[in-house]
Amino acid sequence: MxxxxxxxxxxxxxxxxxxxxxxxxxxxGDGALQLRALPRLVGALSPGTAGLERPDGQAGIAGLPDxxxxxxxxxxxxxxxxxPCDDSGTPMATPCLGGKGSLPTRxxxxxxxxxxxxxxxxxxxxxxxRVQIFALDTLQLTGILGSTDGAGAPxxxxxxxxxxxxxxxxxxxxxxxxxxxxVQKFDRLDRxxxxxxxxxxxxxxxxxxxxxxxAVIRGETRVFILDRARQKIFSFTPDGREFVYFAIxxxxxxxxLAVTEDAIYIGDNQLRSILQFDQDGTFVGRAVGYQxxxxxxxxxxxxxxxxxxxxxxxxxxxxxxxxxxxxxxFWIGPIDRYDQPLDWHRxxxxxxxxxxxxxxxxxxxxxxxxxxxxxxDDAQAFFANWRQLPRDVNDGFIGGxxxxxxxxxxxLSGDGTGTARIPQIRVEFNHQTYLRFLxxxxxxxxxxxxxxxxxxxxxESFFGESESNIDRLPSLFDPAVTPAEFxxxxxxxxxxxxxxxxxxxxxxxxxxxxFQNYAWRGTAKGLRKNLETxxxxxxQIFEPVLYLDLWTLGETSTLGVDTMLxxxxxxGAVVGTTATLDRxxxxxxxxxxxxxxxEVAHQFAVYVYRxxxxxxxxxxxVRRLIERDKPAHTGYQLCIIEPRxxxxxxxxxxxxxxxxxxxxxxxxxxxxxxxxxxSGIPPGxxxxxxxxxxxxRIY
Numbered sequence: 268m269x270x271x272x273x274x275x276x277x278x279x280x281x282x283x284x285x286x287x288x289x290x291x292x293x294x295x296g297d298g299a300l301q302l303r304a305l306p307r308l309v310g311a312l313s314p315g316t317a318g319l320e321r322p323d324g325q326a327g328i329a330g331l332p333d334x335x336x337x338x339x340x341x342x343x344x345x346x347x348x349x350x351p352c353d354d355s356g357t358p359m360a361t362p363c364l365g366g367k368g369s370l371p372t373r374x375x376x377x378x379x380x381x382x383x384x385x386x387x388x389x390x391x392x393x394x395x396x397r398v399q400i401f402a403l404d405t406l407q408l409t410g411i412l413g414s415t416d417g418a419g420a421p422x423x424x425x426x427x428x429x430x431x432x433x434x435x436x437x438x439x440x441x442x443x444x445x446x447x448x449x450v451q452k453f454d455r456l457d458r459x460x461x462x463x464x465x466x467x468x469x470x471x472x473x474x475x476x477x478x479x480x481x482a483v484i485r486g487e488t489r490v491f492i493l494d495r496a497r498q499k500i501f502s503f504t505p506d507g508r509e510f511v512y513f514a515i516x517x518x519x520x521x522x523x524l525a526v527t528e529d530a531i532y533i534g535d536n537q538l539r540s541i542l543q544f545d546q547d548g549t550f551v552g553r554a555v556g557y558q559x560x561x562x563x564x565x566x567x568x569x570x571x572x573x574x575x576x577x578x579x580x581x582x583x584x585x586x587x588x589x590x591x592x593x594x595x596x597f598w599i600g601p602i603d604r605y606d607q608p609l610d611w612h613r614x615x616x617x618x619x620x621x622x623x624x625x626x627x628x629x630x631x632x633x634x635x636x637x638x639x640x641x642x643x644d645d646a647q648a649f650f651a652n653w654r655q656l657p658r659d660v661n662d663g664f665i666g667g668x669x670x671x672x673x674x675x676x677x678x679l680s681g682d683g684t685g686t687a688r689i690p691q692i693r694v695e696f697n698h699q700t701y702l703r704f705l706x707x708x709x710x711x712x713x714x715x716x717x718x719x720x721x722x723x724x725x726x727e728s729f730f731g732e733s734e735s736n737i738d739r740l741p742s743l744f745d746p747a748v749t750p751a752e753f754x755x756x757x758x759x760x761x762x763x764x765x766x767x768x769x770x771x772x773x774x775x776x777x778x779x780x781x782f783q784n785y786a787w788r789g790t791a792k793g794l795r796k797n798l799e800t801x802x803x804x805x806x807q808i809f810e811p812v813l814y815l816d817l818w819t820l821g822e823t824s825t826l827g828v829d830t831m832l833x834x835x836x837x838x839g840a841v842v843g844t845t846a847t848l849d850r851x852x853x854x855x856x857x858x859x860x861x862x863x864x865x866e867v868a869h870q871f872a873v874y875v876y877r878x879x880x881x882x883x884x885x886x887x888x889v890r891r892l893i894e895r896d897k898p899a900h901t902g903y904q905l906c907i908i909e910p911r912x913x914x915x916x917x918x919x920x921x922x923x924x925x926x927x928x929x930x931x932x933x934x935x936x937x938x939x940x941x942x943x944x945x946s947g948i949p950p951g952x953x954x955x956x957x958x959x960x961x962x963x964r965i966y
Contacts, residue, residue: 291595307590308556513548534561
């Protein structure tokens with residue numbers, strides 16, 4: 268087995284279950300074992316459907332991707348259109364066509380239907396020996412295939428009671444004639460391809476073709492024909508040169524045919540049911556919930572099977588995979604490791620969907636002979652010599668003597684409406700049981716040892732989940748793998764606040780970076796990161812003291828850049844110069860220059876663009892974060908950068924710049940800087956700005 272470690276196997280490897288044998292079961296798309304899927308009635312069966320008489324031959328039903336459904340009414344000589352919004356299921360008649368007659372848009376026994384988006388609705392007008400084509404949007408007649416005078420003929424391109432229609436993905440249409448006992452092919456331009464029937468006829472395979480369908484099987488288009496007399500399904504290539512077939516003995520009175528890539532559906536009027544076959548002809552089972560006659564089958568493109576029972580008011584939908592067989596079984600083996608005898612200890616299955624109507628029962632068998640098990644279709648006989656667990660018990664002790672090989676099997680049962688599912692089975696061997704904790708005295712006798720192993724394994728299974736949780740406890744402290752519900756708990760260990768609306772990935776990232784971020788607590792970098800994490804703003808933090816220096820004439824003397832005017836003399840009171848009463852103070856030599864720095868020390872500014880703080884609530888949130896993270900002895904200013912155009916400072920339109928209005932007027936007590944500029948209305952110039960009262964003023 269591919270998935271193995273020192274003392275256990277997982278039987279489901281890559282959703283393929285190597286070595287498995289299935290009877291009435293299948294591997295679902297997610298890799299789980301389940302009972303074979305069957306069509307199941309959607310809703311309730313229309314009253315009176317089960318008592319309908321056998322239909323008088325083939326009818327027609329067709330569905331479109333938009334939900335519309337068309338049905339042929341043999342007795343009323345009309346086509347019924349069921350709208351997708353009509354929840355009552357009452358068909359709505361189309362007034363633009365129908366009625367008995369031979370004129371165009373009239374019918375004599377309409378049977379098969381075919382709806383092709385972009386092409387139209389094809390109607391097998393059986394009594395008039397023709398196929399009429401109608402536009403799907405307006406239901407106006409757009410063309411006629413076959414006879415226009417109401418006379419049947421065996422000539423190529425003409426029909427003798429056409430009854431069934433089908434089409435392939437290339438737009439070719441296949442028309443089956445009941446009386447003519449042949450199938451003719453027309454291309455997307457409605458031109459006859461006579462070679463198809465010539466090739467089919469040369470095989471002399473068909474005797475009484477009843478229904479037709481087209482499907483793509485493993486990338487190849489196949490034309491399926493139900494032959495009633497021979498009780499077979501024939502599958503032809505699109506050119507008719509090759510074919511395969513299989514018998515349908517399970518359907519004594521077949522009628523109606525629909526085909527998907529995986530299954531073939533046939534109606535039967537003796538069994539009054541719908542039967543499902545595999546593509547190789549293997550009979551699977553009957554549809555769940557449907558009981559009544561079948562005049563036509565079709566697929567609607569939405570994984571539903573449409574059924575025409577002969578009465579247009581009682582048409583029915585079946586969901587293709589909503590039902591299941593009532594029973595099935597599987598087995599896997601032989602399971603071995605290096606062809607050595609092993610102490611097979613335990614099987615544990617993960618089972619879903621167990622309820623009052625769906626059950627599972629597991630079995631196992633051990634032997635030193637590799638061919639000790641041979642396949643069978645009879646579950647009861649097959650598992651007769653196997654050891655079985657009680658029904659719906661998914662955890663069991665194997666025990667017994669050391670053997671080389673193990674086989675594991677299971678039987679599922681249900682009422683057809685659902686199924687238990689088995690995503691995985693684990694097999695343990697050479698397991699160190701609780702027996703190792705007892706004195707060796709208890710292992711001297713083989714009988715006592717075997718009993719104790721089983722007895723202690725019972726308790727081990729009780730504590731297994733708790734021990735597993737203890738073993739994986741370290742993983743709960745790893746933010747990358749801990750379950751999502753543990754993230755708030757893990758965050759509390761690190762005093763990290765995570766918000767409920769955050770994506771799970773962000774929560775894990777914040778917790779993982781918490782220890783590292785604590786190293787930057789109280790710094791500009793830490794504050795900047797927390798503002799981005801919790802408030803979603805990208806701030807710029809400016810500390811003025813970092814950009815100041817003493818003014819040394821000739822060395823650092825760029826006023827306003829690396830030099831500032833202090834509120835007091837940097838050398839304190841100097842006799843004869845700065846020793847002014849009440850306007851100076853004494854300082855020591857080691858405090859020289861302090862007046863320059865003392866007003867900006869322990870101060871910082873946080874610059875945030877207005878585009879990131881649009882509401883008062885957001886501004887208050889930013890202030891709370893700054894107060895929480897700044898050092899206690901510092902002061903700050905929150906500077907919101909309003910959008911203006913300042914080349915070199917603000918020039919990203921839509922972020923920190925808008926193009927509008929005159930510049931801000933300079934006010935008293937507000938220095939020059941990024942937010943202000945010297946400005947005013949420029950004087951008018953003749954020829955340039957000379958509209959008095961608009962761009963020019965007279966002083």
